Amino acid sequence: MFKQKYSLVLLALLLLFGIVLAACSSDNEDAEEDPGTQEEEEETEGTEEEEDEEEKTEGPQVGGTITGAMYSAPAGMFNPIFYEEAYEANILSFTHESLVGQNESLEFIPGLAKEWETNDDQTELTLYLEEGVKWHDGEEFTAHDVVFTYKSIADPDYVAAGGIRTSYVTPLLGYEEFNSGETDEFQGVVAEDDYTVTFKFAEPNINPLYYASFTIIPEHVFADIPVADMPEAPESRDAGAVIGTGPFKFTEMVEREQYVLERHDDYWQGAAYLDKIVWKVVAQSVMTGLLESGELDFIADPNGIPPADYETVEGFGNIEIIEQPDFGYQLLGFKHNHRTAEDVEAGAIEPDNWVPNEKLANPEVRQAIAYAINREGLIDGLLYGRGAIINSPIAMQFWAYDESATTNYTYDPDQAASILDDLGYVDVDGDGFREDPNGEEWVLNMDYPTGNEIRERSAPLIEQMLEEVGIEINLRQPKEMSAYVEDLTNDNSDWDLYLLGWNLGSADPDPLGLWGIKDAYNFSRWNNPESDELLNNALKAPEAFEQEYRQEVYAEWQALFSEDLPALLLYAQNSLWAYNNRLHGIEPLPYSMYDNPHLWWVDDAE
Structure with missing residues (x-):
């Protein structure tokens, strides 16, 4: 225990x-x-x-307001089981909580659960919950809220409603029967009493606390709302109606402009020192000036201050900077397949129905594209050297990351051209662009979102690099992130290349949630059974109880990923978080600046 x-x-x-x-x-x-x-x-x-x-x-003072900035507005989903974006997470990180958290060494520590124990064969995890925890509306948090949260994620209507976090429930006992509608009872999570909950797994589980680490939602708020209707319910979207157990309540918003969090006076770890945290949506180009003037107190997730502004901000007398490797990466995705219109309408992810994207079907074509992109140049020119090339979609901070197992696609336009020549992609009509092996026009559509200034600037650079080796690119107008993610999820049939960034989870290096065949976040629609077999083997007991075994399996998977290329990993940008020195109590974690915000305070509180 x-x-x-x-x-x-x-x-x-x-x-x-x-x-x-x-x-x-x-x-x-x-x-x-x-x-x-x-x-x-x-x-x-x-x-x-x-x-x-x-x-x-001297010491913490009660009161005061701080203002943070994000450069893109939240899409408006503030229900933890349905949100998708880092911008929404900026709100939820302060309003909602999980049974367990993590420390600076990525070890699990108590959260809403104060202690736990597993049975001998690791098929059951029993957690003992904190008593007296209050939801923002005054109702008491219990084990029944935990059961309700996981039952909602396992619900047959969850995926069709837009849910993407089934990886937290698929290993649980009885998931298939409950999800298929064979039974109304979900055996996977059971409330033993009001303050004891047991997670039951279909097979011995190597990391049960990971599956118990998901954010909890209140049963009394959502009990009468069908899962299919939850995403559009006011309780998932409206300030004042969103209810959590966290140190701050989401009380006001001017949509796409400002989001206000106020202290939760009955917070179970003691009321926060701060009165309010105000989020403003601010163009990245003006953030630095507002930070200097004191109109902004902090800039953190998802990308912090621009690398180009680092030295400028460093010279401000009132600002502290935290720099550390990002727990994520930016990528150029390759659309291997597309969903059918019928599956999109039904909210179904059925690989057997997917339509292959013939323009990118050959892995050697994807490899040629990888060789044509100067990733080091992007890091030097856009990040001012504050980042690193990453060749695997596993965070470099994890023990599972293995650079030696991957293919490092160094910038080599001659190699790219040679591969394409050998495959029969040559310029037939003399316009400077290659046709496909059948002599037909070969144009790759490329899409990207607004908001992240560096990513926006990288898009035309990548276009130029690819056109220099004769690949014609149709660089389309960028879309605001919420609209972009919707199109990416729905798989418009003419998408070929896309830019995206992922902030990775820190609980385990397992990449199944992003790259498993049936994962909603598998936007490339990568359909590689060998990949799924390896990813599942890396979690299968009893072998996977040994970290060395998992390292070997993940090394093999990383080699497969970098060969088959569902995406080219561009770089891992350094996190550059900045905050005004009037703000105290900041103790960053490897993956976030938002640790124990109830202990944050300002020295000029009124």
Whole structure:
């Protein structure tokens, strides 16, 4: 059984108590005993007042508002089981919580669950929950909320409604029977009592806490709303109706402009010091100036301050910068297949129905494209060197990342041209662009979203690189992120190349949630049975209880990925998070700046 003692709340209370003591001390307790002149007495009195004022401002203060910025507006989905974007996560990170969290070493630590234990064969994980936790509307959090959350994700209507997180429930006992509608009972998550919940797995599970780490939603709010209707319900979208257990409540919004979070006074770890956190949607080009002027207090996820502005921001006297490797990557995706219109309409992901994209069907064509792209040039020119080439869709911070197993597509336009020549992609009509082996026009459509300025700037550069080796690119007008993701998910039949970035989960290196054949996030519609076999083997007990075994399997999978290329990984950008030095209590994790925000405070609170 895992147990951890909490000291943060006690420390906060002690610091707060210290402030109270300082405020109660007498300014003049020694004044009558001072034998000096009246002028000396007044000077001494002034000094004591200044010292006392300093004492008052030491340590956390209650009150104040901070303002953060993101350069693209949230799409508007604030239900943890349905959201898709990092911009929505910027809200949910403060409003909702999970049973377990992670520390700076990526080890699981208590969250809404205070302790846990597994049975001998790792088929059951029992968690004991914190008591007295209140939802934002005052209702009590219980094990029944946990059951409801996972039952909703396992629901037969979940995927059709737009849900994409089935990877958290597929290993659970009885998932197939419940999801297919054979039974109304879900055996996978059971409330033993109000404060004890058991996760039951169909087979021994190597990492049960990962599957228990999903964010919890309130049963009493959603119980009467069918899963199919949840995404459009006010409780998933409207400020004031979104209910979590986190330290801040989502109370106001001016859609696409401003989002306001207010302190949850009944927060189970103690009310936050800050009164409010205000999110503003700000163009990336003006963020730095607003940071200097104090109109913004922090810029963090998803991409922080622009690398081009690093030295400028570093010169500001009022700003602290956190730089560390990003827990994610940017990619150029290749559409291997497209879904049918019927499957899109039905919300179904049926690989047997997919239509192959003949323009990119040959893996050697995708490899030629990879050789034609100067990734190092993108890092030097756009990131000012603050990033690294990554050749596998596993975060470099994980033990499973294996550079030696992958193919490093170094910039080699001659190699790219030679591959295409050998395949019969040559310029037949003399217009400078290659036709396909049948002599037909060969044009690749390329799409990308707005919001991330560096990604926007990379699109025409990639177009130019590909056209330099004779590949004609139709670079289409960028779309706002929410519309872009909808089109990407629906698989418009003429998409070929797409730009996207992923912020990866930190719980486990398992990439199934993004690259498994039937995963909704598998936007390339990569249909490679060998890949799925390897990914599932890496999770299969008892062999997978040994990390060395998993390393070997993931190395083989990374080699397959870089050969078959559902996407070319462009780079992992360094995270450049910045915050005003009036803000205190920031203790970043490897994957986020938002750790324990209830302990954040400002030294000029009113």
